[in-house]
Every structure is written in structure tokens, then in C-alpha cells.
Amino acid sequence: MVPTICVCVDGDSCAEVIDFLEKKLSGSVSAIVSGTDASRFAAVKADNDGIVLIILGSSAHAVIKDLCDDYGKETRRVKLIYSISAGVDAYRLSELQQELSGILFCNAQGCSSNILAEYVAFSMLYFNRSPWRLVASKNEKKWNRFNCIELRRQKMVIIGYGDIGQACGEKATALGMEVTGIRRSGDNKVDKFGVMVRGNDALDESIREADFVVGVLPGTHDTK
Structure with a gap:
């Protein structure tokens, strides 16, 4: 399965993140889709293929909630969530425990x-x-x-x-x-x-x- 990269990054950093991903992952991913609203990822969600979600900022809470609403299924739509920041409090993860069940979640501890x-x-x-x-x-x-x-x-x-x-x-x-x-x-x-x-x-x-x-x-x- 070739994953789709979904990028939900608040602010001006989004373009920089996408540029980095395109250079590093060219040819190894299905597509790179970006946005700060869940509707931006509707087509990717409908395909139900593997998703890697890259996040930064409070907008990610609603996007996680939407893309990870297939909780309870043996095979999850989102395979990995990666937070660009070491701190994860902006995502209010305590409210997303069932959505995150069985999904690997990583942060950038040590990077900065x-x-x-x-x-x-x-x-x-x-x-x-x-x-x-x-x-x-x-x-x-x-x-x-x-x-x-x-x-x-x-x-x-x-x-x-x-x-x-x-x-x-x-x-x-x-x-x-x-x-x-x-x-x-x-x-x-x-x-x-x-x-x-x-x-x-x-x-x-x-x-x-x-x-x-x-x-x-x-x-x-x-x-x-």
C-alpha cells in the first residue's frame, strides 16, 4: 500500500513542510494533500487507503477526529500521526482516545x-x-x-x-x-x-x- 500524506499545519509553515516532503518523498507516496479543515481531506478519506497525517497547531484536533472516525475496525484508515512539535497539548488528545486507539502517534521530541x-x-x-x-x-x-x-x-x-x-x-x-x-x-x-x-x-x-x-x-x- 502506498500511503497518502495529509498535512494539517497551521500558519505559514505549511508550504515549507510540503516542499520538504515533496523533495524527500517524491515517488514514494500516493499524494500529498494539505489543509486545516477536515473537508480538505474528504476525497482521501473516501478512498479509505492508508493515510499518514502530519500535524501542527490546534486545527489538527478536528481533522484527527474526522479522519480517525473508523475506530473499532481492525484496519485503521490512518496508519501514523506525526506531530511536528514536541508539545501536543494543542491537539487535546484526551478528547480523542477512541479515535486514536490502535494508531501510532509520534512527536518531535528532541528535534528542537x-x-x-x-x-x-x-x-x-x-x-x-x-x-x-x-x-x-x-x-x-x-x-x-x-x-x-x-x-x-x-x-x-x-x-x-x-x-x-x-x-x-x-x-x-x-x-x-x-x-x-x-x-x-x-x-x-x-x-x-x-x-x-x-x-x-x-x-x-x-x-x-x-x-x-x-x-x-x-x-x-x-x-x-
Whole structure:
């Protein structure tokens, strides 16, 4: 069976996703169909052939509900659902348990961890180095001396110490920071990145001592 790729991606990223798929999957799929409304996939659904659904954004909830309405059947119409984002809260999956039964669902865990960790490191350096002063000096064509604050020995607390949190911790300890990672399974031990991993009961204490707090919690009922 040659699958049809259905792309439900909100915003301007859709064209980029389709272009990537066409380059990588040319000749190996039946067709690539895109849209953010279930009606866009009506013909594909009627064919009842194998579907791979690629999603990003809240519009995907209704599309999943429609394309996966053949629950209870031994052979499902949709064979695989792939979320471009690591976070899946926008899809409200808890409301789609019967629709998703028996369908492989994957997310992009790990794909963006490094770039997000780099952004966190950049943000901390931004506040400690005051680059706007450098820009002002350049525009004024003069040099005003000012003190910079080191990140070394400053304290960072990462709330939600999963894949993204660990990438943040690795970069922060490399800069000489003292890092605490908070997660439910924290065991008060230092991990391979030099991060002290603690449980939720240490959250308040850790935040009080922190210079920087990084929140990378998943969007769940418990974290809202």
C-alpha cells in the first residue's frame, strides 16, 4: 500500500513542510494533500487507503477526529500521526482516545531541544552583557566602559527537566553555572551534565535562590 500524506499545519509553515516532503518523498507516496479543515481531506478519506497525517497547531484536533472516525475496525484508515512539535497539548488528545486507539502517534521530541537551549543561553547572556549598550555606543561612535556580569556561579533552576531542560542544563553548566533541574522523579542526585536533579517538593526553595528560572513544562492539566 502506498500511503497518502495529509498535512494539517497551521500558519505559514505549511508550504515549507510540503516542499520538504515533496523533495524527500517524491515517488514514494500516493499524494500529498494539505489543509486545516477536515473537508480538505474528504476525497482521501473516501478512498479509505492508508493515510499518514502530519500535524501542527490546534486545527489538527478536528481533522484527527474526522479522519480517525473508523475506530473499532481492525484496519485503521490512518496508519501514523506525526506531530511536528514536541508539545501536543494543542491537539487535546484526551478528547480523542477512541479515535486514536490502535494508531501510532509520534512527536518531535528532541528535534528542537538544542536550538531552544541555545536561545536560553543567549537570553541569559543578553541580560548579563547588556548588548544594547554596545549598540548605543556604536551608533554614538564612542566607547563607554561598563561592568559585565558573569554567568559563572550564578544559579539556574529548570522547571520541567525533560529533553529540552537537559539540553539547557548541559549548556548552563558548561558556562560555569550552578543548575538545579526540577521534575517529579527527581532523586537529589547530580546527573551526567552536572545538574542537581530534585523533586517537586524542592521547587519553592530552589526558585528563591535562583538568578534565572527556565520553564519547560509540558502543557498538561497539572501544569496549567
